[in-house]
Amino acid sequence: MVKRGCVMMFSMIMITQLIPCTEALECRTGEYELDGQCCPTCPPGYRVDEICHTMRGTMCVPCDPRTYTAHPSVLKKCLPCKVCDLEFGLVTRRECSSTSNTVCSCSPGYFCADVKNDHCEMCVAHRVCSPGQYIKSRGTERNNTICEKCPAGTFSLNGTLHQCLPWTNCSAQGLSEENPGTYTTDAVCSSHSPHTYITTVISVISTIIVIIIAVMLCYFIKKKKPSAYKVARRAKAFEPGEICHPLEADGSVTNIPVQETRQQVESAPQKERMPKSQDSREP
CATH class of the missing domain: 2.10.50.10 (Tumor Necrosis Factor Receptor, subunit A, domain 2)
Structure with missing residues (x-):
């Protein structure tokens, strides 16, 4: 019994000695x-x-x-080693070695949206400014592009400028403003002022009226004037076989054959047929 108790005590002493050594x-x-x-x-x-x-x-x-x-x-x-995937806009900035991992960065047109220990985990395409905006700050490898709206009186066609363009001042050039400018388009100027436009319209209308009056006058004059056919018939009044008579009331010419005229003369009384020269010599 005493022997067994000594063994247990020795064991406890050894454990207490080992614990401090381990710690x-x-x-x-x-x-x-x-x-x-x-x-x-x-x-x-x-x-x-x-x-x-x-x-x-x-x-x-x-x-x-x-x-x-x-x-x-x-x-x-x-x-x-890490692989830089081009599909995600990543490019290799430093190759992998036995003591360091691959260092990826973003390709042009992208910025890093997730950085861990100088390693870019994800790239995102730079923002594209819309028409009517200008680029306040161009995107870098670590920052996105910042866009701003054009101030009043300026415009940007495609959003690629660093400063919006001012509208064209039409009045300063002696022109009239046909269409006002917007954030995306310039003002459109016209070489014709409103006064000039009205004057042009009045001039055109006046010309048309004058032409109409001239055509109407020519029509009425032509209607009253004998036709060329009638004038030609007058000129043939003394041609053989015809005797020209004055125009009728309607303007027509009556032609009487010569044979018919001779018969009328012969059938007339002798006195009527006597020439005027013989009548003048009678007592």
Whole structure:
């Protein structure tokens, strides 16, 4: 009984002695604790191939291509290098090495929306300013484009300018404003003022009226004047076989054949047929 009690007491003494020893174990920088002993870590660019034991330290081997370790570690596998995906606007700024990961940045026209330890995780396309806006601040690799609306009296056709353009001052050029300017279009000027336009319209209308009056006068004059046919008939009044008589009331010409006229003369009384010269010699 006494012997058994001594064994138990000895065991308790040993446990109390082991606990302080375990808690007192402190590994130096570049070492790690494993099974009650301090083992060295693998340097950057290496991984653990075999862990240490009482007879040998940690066995390290270099990282495989396209893998890395950036800090002293006890990793049994190196970390895979990051791939910069062009589909997400990422480009490679620094290639991966055995001791550092790939560094990605944004391609032109994109900015980084998620940055972790100088590594860009996601790129977003720069904002495109709309017509009627101007670029207040152009986008960079870390910041998006800032757009602002054009001030009053200015315009921007496509939103690619750093400053909106002023509307054209038509009155300063001696022109009239046909269409006022907007945020997206310039003012449209016209070379004809309202007064000139009215004067032009009146002039055109007056010309048309004069032409109409002239046509009407020509029509009435032509209607009253004998036709060319009638004048030609007058000129033929003394042609053989015809005797020209004065125009009738309707303006027509009556032609009497010569044979018919002779018969009328012969049938007339002798006195009527006597020439006027003989009548003048009678007593």
